Amino acid sequence: MIIGLSNIAFEYRGTIQDIIWLFYPGAELVAEDRGDFSLHLNLGNLEELFAEAQLFAKDVSLAQREEGQPITPEESPNELKRLARMAVYKLLVSYSRTNPSPWGIMTGIRPTKVVHRLLDFGWDIELVKNYLQNNYALRQDKANLITSVAGIQRPFLLSKEQTKKLIAIYIGIPFCPSRCLYCSFPSYPIKRHRDMVDPFLKALLKEIQVIGEAIKSQGLLVQSIYLGGGTPTSLNYDKFQLLLQAIQQYLKTNHTLEFTVEGGRPDTLNDDVFALLADSGVNRLSINPQSMNQKTLDIIGRAHTVEDIYDSFESARKYSFPTLNMDLIIGLPGETVEDVARTMNSVLMLKPENITVHALALKRASILKQRLAEFPLLQAEEAVAMWQETARGAAVLGQQPYYMYRQKQMVGNLENIGYALPGHECIYNIQMIEERQTIIGLGVGAGSKWVDPETFTLVNEYNAKDPRQYVERLDQYIARKLQHIGELANA
Numbered sequence: 200m201i202i203g204l205s206n207i208a209f210e211y212r213g214t215i216q217d218i219i220w221l222f223y224p225g226a227e228l229v230a231e232d233r234g235d236f237s238l239h240l241n242l243g244n245l246e247e248l249f250a251e252a253q254l255f256a257k258d259v260s261l262a263q264r265e266e267g268q269p270i271t272p273e274e275s276p277n278e279l280k281r282l283a284r285m286a287v288y289k290l291l292v293s294y295s296r297t298n299p300s301p302w303g304i305m306t307g308i309r310p311t312k313v314v315h316r317l318l319d320f321g322w323d324i325e326l327v328k329n330y331l332q333n334n335y336a337l338r339q340d341k342a343n344l345i346t347s348v349a350g351i352q353r354p355f356l357l358s359k360e361q362t363k364k365l366i367a368i369y370i371g372i373p374f375c376p377s378r379c380l381y382c383s384f385p386s387y388p389i390k391r392h393r394d395m396v397d398p399f400l401k402a403l404l405k406e407i408q409v410i411g412e413a414i415k416s417q418g419l420l421v422q423s424i425y426l427g428g429g430t431p432t433s434l435n436y437d438k439f440q441l442l443l444q445a446i447q448q449y450l451k452t453n454h455t456l457e458f459t460v461e462g463g464r465p466d467t468l469n470d471d472v473f474a475l476l477a478d479s480g481v482n483r484l485s486i487n488p489q490s491m492n493q494k495t496l497d498i499i500g501r502a503h504t505v506e507d508i509y510d511s512f513e514s515a516r517k518y519s520f521p522t523l524n525m526d527l528i529i530g531l532p533g534e535t536v537e538d539v540a541r542t543m544n545s546v547l548m549l550k551p552e553n554i555t556v557h558a559l560a561l562k563r564a565s566i567l568k569q570r571l572a573e574f575p576l577l578q579a580e581e582a583v584a585m586w587q588e589t590a591r592g593a594a595v596l597g598q599q600p601y602y603m604y605r606q607k608q609m610v611g612n613l614e615n616i617g618y619a620l621p622g623h624e625c626i627y628n629i630q631m632i633e634e635r636q637t638i639i640g641l642g643v644g645a646g647s648k649w650v651d652p653e654t655f656t657l658v659n660e661y662n663a664k665d666p667r668q669y670v671e672r673l674d675q676y677i678a679r680k681l682q683h684i685g686e687l688a689n690a
């Protein structure tokens with residue numbers, strides 16, 4: 200499909216492109232009046248805020264006008280963009296006679312961040328819900344969901360004063376036993392890349408030591424640590440022990456409320472590893488089956504069985520980790536609603552304190568993207584039915600949704616959502632999504648978010664995704680982080 204955008208300024212094309220693709224995924228957008236239909240956009244200015252979208256097809260022309268007011272004067276430029284997106288969205292709903300997303304025009308933003316901003320202005324929940332439905336075309340159930348999630352998160356959000364002191368640490372380990380079909384993370388099958396392990400670990404231990412010492416000397420406090428990747432437990436026992444010792448020595452203190460480890464794959468876990476994790480103060484452990492169906496595990500490239508997941512989970516319980524998490528994915532190749540129901544029945548037996556449900560997102564870096572012809576993606580209705588199965592299971596366990604985010608190209612236009620028993624919410628996940636806390640990323644592919652405590656605006660920086668580049672550029676990454684740490688301490 201081809202859609203003409205002849206009179207739409209370049210900076211507005213980006214903002215309406217996501218909206219057009221909700222209705223016509225992958226449509227080619229051209230800067231002239233041709234194709235299946237053309238869209239025009241007439242915009243007001245910062246004093247007079249309006250957007251009028253027009254659609255011209257062979258036998259029909261339609262128009263939609265939106266007018267609005269910013270909540271504060273500084274928000275006028277963003278308000279103009281929102282009006283443009285709303286005008287195009289409503290126009291395409293009329294033209295296509297479909298309403299493709301329960302999230303309306305909330306694409307490419309973190310929905311709960313919008314809610315927190317409105318709550319900061321003192322708005323009450325009902326007003327926020329109405330605003331979301333009227334100004335973002337959110338369906339009522341999604342407005343209810345994000346306001347309820349935001350309500351659970353409020354006690355965890357930092358004040359400006361706390362943002363000057365409390366930080367989080369993310370550590371990225373880029374190795375796994377094998378590469379999953381859908382994976383887009385920096386992850387190298389460890390047996391094939393043994394030569395990378397020692398140089399990487401040496402560099403990481405140096406980064407942990409230098410940054411840990413700077414954090415302490417500047418009086419910053421580490422609230423949470425998240426050891427992910429990759430699968431950190433794919434390192435052999437001795438190397439993993441070295442890593443955990445360094446974390447304890449340089450990063451973890453009495454102020455550290457949470458220490459999460461992604462034990463992702465059951466084939467990397469055993470009693471020795473569990474004992475080491477427990478002794479190192481890990482209080483949240485993730486064992487991530489994604490599915491409890493053997494045929495799916497085989498298709499996605501896991502080298503373990505469903506039985507292994509049960510065994511790992513039951514062994515982990517012996518070490519009394521306060522929170523066990525399970526990650527699941529909706530929309531895995533070949534899965535049906537019945538498969539997801541079967542997975543949820545197994546999860547109900549294992550009773551984790553957290554369940555994190557991801558809707559499959561097709562990523563450029565994944566093998567799945569290259570093999571799409573073999574594994575067609577789900578229809579939206581099926582994805583929604585699967586989502587309902589997982590929500591039902593979480594409710595049976597007494598868990599509530601406590602964090603969520605959306606990505607592009609998710610099956611069924613759904614969301615990723617974390618459920619937790621009250622008191623077992625993952626602090627790191629909340630802070631990472633709501634972006635009011637500085638997160639320092641160490642290791643391969645690790646992102647740092649440097650938050651300005653006055654404005655909650657942030658600067659994102661990343662370590663290289665390739666372990667060799669990470670090792671080469673380590674001193675550069677450390678120097679940049681030391682500078683940011685100094686700035687934060689003096690804020």
Ligand code: SF4
Nearest residue numbers: 375378379382386429
């Ligand atoms: S376990 Fe996670 S990080 Fe490792 S290959 Fe699979 S999806 Fe990627």
